[in-house]
Amino acid sequence: MTVLEAIQKSAEFLAKKNVESPRLQTELLLAHLLKMPRMKLYLNFERALSPTETDAFRELVKRRGQREPLQYIVGSTSFCGFEILVNRHALVPRSETELLAEEGWKFFGKNKTTVLDFGTGSGCIAIALAVKCPNGKIVATDISPDALALAKENAGRNNVAERIEFLQGNGFAALSADSKFDLIVSNPPYIPSAEIETLQPEVRDFDPRAALDGGADGLEFYRLIAAQAGPFIKTGGKIMVEFGDGQAEAIRKIFEDEKWIVEAVKEDYSQRARILIASLNG
Numbered sequence: 001m002t003v004l005e006a007i008q009k010s011a012e013f014l015a016k017k018n019v020e021s022p023r024l025q026t027e028l029l030l031a032h033l034l035k036m037p038r039m040k041l042y043l044n045f046e047r048a049l050s051p052t053e054t055d056a057f058r059e060l061v062k063r064r065g066q067r068e069p070l071q072y073i074v075g076s077t078s079f080c081g082f083e084i085l086v087n088r089h090a091l092v093p094r095s096e097t098e099l100l101a102e103e104g105w106k107f108f109g110k111n112k113t114t115v116l117d118f119g120t121g122s123g124c125i126a127i128a129l130a131v132k133c134p135n136g137k138i139v140a141t142d143i144s145p146d147a148l149a150l151a152k153e154n155a156g157r158n159n160v161a162e163r164i165e166f167l168q169g170n171g172f173a174a175l176s177a178d179s180k181f182d183l184i185v186s187n188p189p190y191i192p193s194a195e196i197e198t199l200q201p202e203v204r205d206f207d208p209r210a211a212l213d214g215g216a217d218g219l220e221f222y223r224l225i226a227a228q229a230g231p232f233i234k235t236g237g238k239i240m241v242e243f244g245d246g247q248a249e250a251i252r253k254i255f256e257d258e259k260w261i262v263e264a265v266k267e268d269y270s271q272r273a274r275i276l277i278a279s280l281n282g
């Protein structure tokens with residue numbers, strides 16, 4: 001079988017399995033297997049796959065057909081241009097979250113800032129901030145020891161392990177009571193519990209439930225953060241949280257009810273409100 005035949009056949013198979021962008025997904029899997037940039041496949045359409053390559057490719061395509069996310073199959077993803085390993089213990093970093101990291105490093109600048117990344121998962125936000133802000137000190141927390149192990153590995157691979165302190169624990173209990181930060185960032189779980197079953201299989205069956213489940217109305221973590229983050233913020237400090245499409249007004253109210261001053265609500269690339277920035281004293 002040639003490269004082109006393998007792509008065509010597998011794209012048809014993935015289309016039947018209702019995988020989005022089946023041709024692109026097929027090409028990405030084959031490029032991963034053959035260790036070449038996807039565009040280079042186009043110069044190799046007539047190349048014959050060896051029997052070993054054919055078997056290995058079939059296996060990858062089968063997994064994708066079972067709706068396993070591409071990122072888990074290839075083992076990594078890019079976040080703000082940094083390579084982040086992914087596995088079943090952490091949410092696959094999403095492109096919307098890159099905006100949160102960007103807001104974070106815009107606030108940071110070159111200052112000696114201290115940041116808390118609450119619910120770090122793969123460590124993507126903490127790592128992007130640590131790389132972009134060489135004078136910053138970052139604390140990254142998560143309830144999941146397995147997610148933290150992955151985050152630590154990612155920090156090491158991106159050469160920022162010594163500037164991120166990883167702490168395991170439930171919510172703010174992971175921190176010592178006297179910890180203070182210039183910035184708290186978080187992309188907490190925000191899917192209403194009952195909606196998880198309705199999500200696409202890639203998310204429902206593969207992302208860890210603890211990374212998705214935001215309680216009955218999806219807002220549990222915002223209530224917790226709005227109520228408990230205050231003592232951990234330095235004077236003049238800020239909080240930045242990502243939230244789901246359609247949650248903006250509810251989240252604004254949750255923060256305002258806890259006396260936060262909402263400074264901005266930022267939109268993603270599809271013009272959907274996704275990030276709230278607030279402070280305690282303007």
Ligand SMILES: C[S@@+](CC[C@H](N)C(=O)[O-])C[C@H]1O[C@@H](n2cnc3c(N)ncnc32)[C@H](O)[C@@H]1O
Nearest residue numbers: 093119120121142143144170171187188189211
């Ligand atoms: C939506 S994921 C975000 C992961 C990562 N920050 C990102 O943006 O890709 C939320 C993370 O919060 C963690 N988490 C869930 N409940 C928690 C709790 N009670 N305390 C601390 N972390 C929690 C989950 O384990 C998960 O890694």
